[in-house]
Amino acid sequence: xxxxxxxxxxxxxRKKRNNASYIVILSLLFMAIMAGVWIHQTLEGDLGxxxxxxxxxxxxxxxxxxxxxxxxxxxxxxxxxIALNNTDSALEGSVLSFVAVIYGTGSRGEPVEPxxxxxxxxxPSFYLPNLQPGSxxxxxxxxxxxxxxxxxxxxxxxxxxxxxIKRQDYTSLGPxxxxxxxxxxxxxxxxxxxxxxxxxxxxxxxxxxxxMQMIADAKDEGVKMYLSSGFRSFSLQSSLYDxxxxxxxxxxxxxxxxxxxxxxxxxxxxxxxxxxxxGHLTVEFEQTQAFKWLLANSHRYGYILRYTRxxxxxxxxxxxxxxxxxxxxxLAFQYVNEGWRSLEEFLxxxxxxF
Numbered sequence: 001x002x003x004x005x006x007x008x009x010x011x012x013x014r015k016k017r018n019n020a021s022y023i024v025i026l027s028l029l030f031m032a033i034m035a036g037v038w039i040h041q042t043l044e045g046d047l048g049x050x051x052x053x054x055x056x057x058x059x060x061x062x063x064x065x066x067x068x069x070x071x072x073x074x075x076x077x078x079x080x081x082i083a084l085n086n087t088d089s090a091l092e093g094s095v096l097s098f099v100a101v102i103y104g105t106g107s108r109g110e111p112v113e114p115x116x117x118x119x120x121x122x123x124p125s126f127y128l129p130n131l132q133p134g135s136x137x138x139x140x141x142x143x144x145x146x147x148x149x150x151x152x153x154x155x156x157x158x159x160x161x162x163x164x165i166k167r168q169d170y171t172s173l174g175p176x177x178x179x180x181x182x183x184x185x186x187x188x189x190x191x192x193x194x195x196x197x198x199x200x201x202x203x204x205x206x207x208x209x210x211x212m213q214m215i216a217d218a219k220d221e222g223v224k225m226y227l228s229s230g231f232r233s234f235s236l237q238s239s240l241y242d243x244x245x246x247x248x249x250x251x252x253x254x255x256x257x258x259x260x261x262x263x264x265x266x267x268x269x270x271x272x273x274x275x276x277x278x279g280h281l282t283v284e285f286e287q288t289q290a291f292k293w294l295l296a297n298s299h300r301y302g303y304i305l306r307y308t309r310x311x312x313x314x315x316x317x318x319x320x321x322x323x324x325x326x327x328x329x330x331l332a333f334q335y336v337n338e339g340w341r342s343l344e345e346f347l348x349x350x351x352x353x354f
Contacts, residue, residue, distance in 0.1 A: 062155035066102065072112040073104040081120065081152050081159040085348040089164040092140040093183030094348035095314055096163070098122065099134055100154035123151040129182075132313035137344065138165060139182040175206065175267055175302070175328040178347045181316060185259035188234045192266035195231060203230030204266030207302075207326035211269055214301040218293050225290040228279055228322070229270040232263035253318045262306070267326040269303065286321040298324055299332040304343070311342040 059076040066073055084097040102115040118134030128136040128150065136150070150161045168177060168184060179186065196208035203211065208230070215225060232240075237258045244255035262268035272279040273290040285291050295305065306325040307317045325343065327335065340346040 058156055062102065062157070065155060066115060071102075071115045072106055073102055073115050074107040075109070076102055076104040078103045079154060079157045081154060081157060083152075083161055085345060087349040088162065089166055090138055090348045091166045091178055092138055092168060093178050093180050093344070095131060095135050095137050095342065095344035096128075096150065096161075096348055097135040097345055098150075098152045098161075100157070117154075119154070121153040123153070131316065135314060135345075137182050138163075138348075140167070140184040141182075175326055176331060176347065177265060177267075178343065179260060179262050179265055180344065181257065181260055183260065186234065186261075186264050188259070190264060191233065192231060195266060198227045198230065201227045201230045202266075203227065203269060204326070206328075207267050207269065210301045210303070210326060210329075214298065214303070217301075218290070218297070221293070223289050223293045225271050225273045225294070226279070227269055228272045228281060229263065230268070231266040232261060234258050234264060237261045237264060253312075253316055256317070262325055268306070269324045269326065270320075270322050271324060272322055281320070281322045283319060283321060291321050294324065299336040300329070302326050302329040302332045304332050304335050306343060308341075311344075314342040314344055 059079065062079060063074075063076055066076070080101045080103070082099060082101060084099065085094075090096060097118070098120050099116055099118050100120050102117075104112065104115075106112045118132075120134050122128065122130065122134070122136050125136065128138065128148075130136055138148070147162060147164050150163065152159050152161065192204040194205035195202045196205045196212075197203075198208050198211050198215075211227065215227075218225060235258075237256065241255045241257055244252045248254065256262075263270075270281055271290070271294065272281060272285060273288050275288045275290070276282060276285055294303075298304065303324040303326050305321070306323045307315055307320040309319045312319060327343070331346075335343075335346050
């Protein structure tokens with residue numbers, strides 16, 4: 001049987017077929033583009049500021065790190081980087097702290113508690129000194145711009161945080177002022193506008209009034225204490241600092257440089273009691289009834305324990321159980337009730353002076 005000879009399609013029919021193919025291809029391409037836009041917008045809406053950090057993220061390195069640290073999360077679902085200081089502005093000398101929170105399931109797909117870690121990288125670090133993992137301080141010196149961007153990362157996940165830096169006006173300092181090694185230097189003649197005397201020692205007037213009430217109330221409960229040191233002038237602090245450096249070296253962490261001491265503010269109170277020989281300022285103070293009473297009650301009078309064992313890396317000063325700082329009753333209650341670790345972190349959220 002003869003095979004039927006197939007005729008070639010006419011040029012007109014070939015053109016129609018080609019046009020139809022182009023239309024199909026263009027339609028598919030358009031649908032793919034729109035689908036990509038929809039996916040991006042959906043992820044961005046779901047993840048907020050973490051969207052750019054998490055889209056297409058590879059969690060394999062983070063998963064390996066978790067497993068090596070015996071974390072319960074076997075399958076990572078989402079990683080979020082958060083700032084412990086929830087603010088978009090920060091005070092000079094304050095500390096910004098960040099953590100990564102990892103969400104996921106266990107080896108059998110069961111829900112497990114999120115894993116929280118401060119092992120994050122922070123950029124740029126060349127002008128933001130790292131005090132401890134996950135924390136950086138904002139120095140007043142070094143030509144910092146008015147606005148900075150801090151890029152925080154965790155095993156391939158990155159998130160940018162932007163802060164407006166607040167400078168302090170030291171001509172009208174209040175109890176919420178921050179003074180440390182990284183803040184602007186206090187003027188050589190700076191001193192509290194008003195002071196009062198507490199057992200022969202000068203201290204800022206509001207801090208002194210609260211201190212006298214605190215000492216009196218403690219005495220009513222059978223606990224005695226007294227003020228060892230309050231306001232210090234720039235020159236006195238300079239002498240104490242030079243003595244500490246001569247004794248322990250330039251890296252000593254017992255005395256603040258002149259112009260960077262809370263005592264010059266007039267809001268610092270070094271307290272001691274008769275249980276301590278000659279009233280020396282010593283770590284043994286933490287064993288006394290006076291210290292235990294202060295730890296439980298000082299915030300009711302506007303005072304907080306300034307330099308603890310837990311915040312040595314953040315403050316860069318030794319543990320001082322005798323050093324209490326007046327910040328006012330409202331802020332002191334907030335500081336204690338919210339469980340802040342340091343005044344540097346607490347005041348990173350600029351507070352109103354009062």
